[in-house]
Amino acid sequence: EVQLVESGGGLVKPGGSLRLSCAASGFTFSRNSMHWVRQAPGKGLEWVSSISGSSDYIYYADSVKGRFTISRDNAANSLYLQMNSLRAEDTAVYYCARAPSITTLFFQHWGQGTLVTVSS
Amino acid sequence: DIQMTQSPSSLSASVGDRVTITCLASQDISNYLNWYQQKPGKAPKLLIYDASNLETGVPSRFSGSGSGTDFTFTISSLQPEDFATYYCQQYDDLPLTFGGGTKVEI
Numbered sequence: 001e002v003q004l005v006e007s008g009g010g011l012v013k014p015g016g017s018l019r020l021s022c023a024a025s026g027f028t029f030s031r032n033s034m035h036w037v038r039q040a041p042g043k044g045l046e047w048v049s050s051i052s053g054s055s056d057y058i059y060y061a062d063s064v065k066g067r068f069t070i071s072r073d074n075a076a077n078s079l080y081l082q083m084n085s086l087r088a089e090d091t092a093v094y095y096c097a098r099a100p101s102i103t104t105l106f107f108q109h110w111g112q113g114t115l116v117t118v119s120s
Numbered sequence: 121d122i123q124m125t126q127s128p129s130s131l132s133a134s135v136g137d138r139v140t141i142t143c144l145a146s147q148d149i150s151n152y153l154n155w156y157q158q159k160p161g162k163a164p165k166l167l168i169y170d171a172s173n174l175e176t177g178v179p180s181r182f183s184g185s186g187s188g189t190d191f192t193f194t195i196s197s198l199q200p201e202d203f204a205t206y207y208c209q210q211y212d213d214l215p216l217t218f219g220g221g222t223k224v225e226i
Contacts, residue, residue, distance in 0.1 A: 037164075045156075045164065045207055047216035061215050095163055105211035106154040108175070110163035 002026040002109045004096050009114030016086050016118070022079040022096030022111055030054070030074040033102040036081050038092035039113075048094070049081065052102035064090075086118045122146050122210050126219030133224060139195040141222045143208035148188050152212040155184055155193045158221075159204045167206075168193065198224070 008020040022034070036048040049070040050059045058070055069082040079096050093115050097107035123146035133139050143153065151171040156164040166175045168184035171191060181196045195202055203226055208219040 044221045045158075045209070045218040047218070050216075059214055105152075105216060106166055106169035106209075107156070107164070108166050110165070113163055 002098065004098065004109055004111035006094065006096050006111040006114040009094065009116045011117045011119065012086055013120050014087060014118055017082070017084045018086065018116060020081040020083065020094055020096075020114060020116070024077045024079065024096075024098070027098070029072075029077040033057075033099045033105070034070075034072060034079045035097045035099060035105075035107065036070065036079075036094055037097055037107070037110075038090075038094045038116075040089075040092045043092075046092070050099075050102065050105070051079070057102045083116070086116075088118050090116060091118045092116060121215055122149060122213055122217050124208055124210055124217050124219040126206075126208055126222050128222060129220060130223040130225060132226065133198050134226070135198055135200055137198045139198050139202075139224060141193045141206055141208075143186075143191040143193070143219050145189045145191070145210055145212075149210045149212035151187045152210055153184075153186065153191050154209045154211070155182075156207045156209065157202075157204045158207065164207065195224075 003025045005023045035050045051070045067085045071080045093113040095113045096111045098109045099105050125144045153171045155168040158164040172184045183194050185192050205221045205223045207221050
């Protein structure tokens, strides 16, 4: 059974940093692209970042480019999102998601999400 | 960026009703269009990929159609467990973009 479990969310002050993790199991992690999608409270879904299986291809939404860094450790079956210079508008539930490849971008599996709150 | 316009933003329906949601892309996205269901407090769930392909394990009352810029998502006979918010998502080009969502209420 595919499982994605996010962790690392919490309350952080504007300008602060946070590192999210996503532990994956139940599939060959290195063969799949991985992604972060967020959802602000009461709002819709927003794509944040994507990384290919071998980390050759990395993409970001303009809203986070230069502040967020996606990475993965295939030996540890883990995905990460380093978030720096956080702003109030980054407040959201962050989901990690799995897609078949970096060019076939439908999100077949999602984690339960981790809440990031940016507030003073 | 490709804009995805979903309509309606909400609808009221009864069990057994046929429900149709549309998604309009701001440019041709071929068939690179997916549909998700999200219930309150839960992660989204993939229902339809590539416009018309039913994800494994998803009931056949869900279907999708369309190509280019106009897409339709249909629930043929609404069940109690289908009351949720539905989103379309394109992956023809980055940034990946989602529609604004359609809340299906009783």
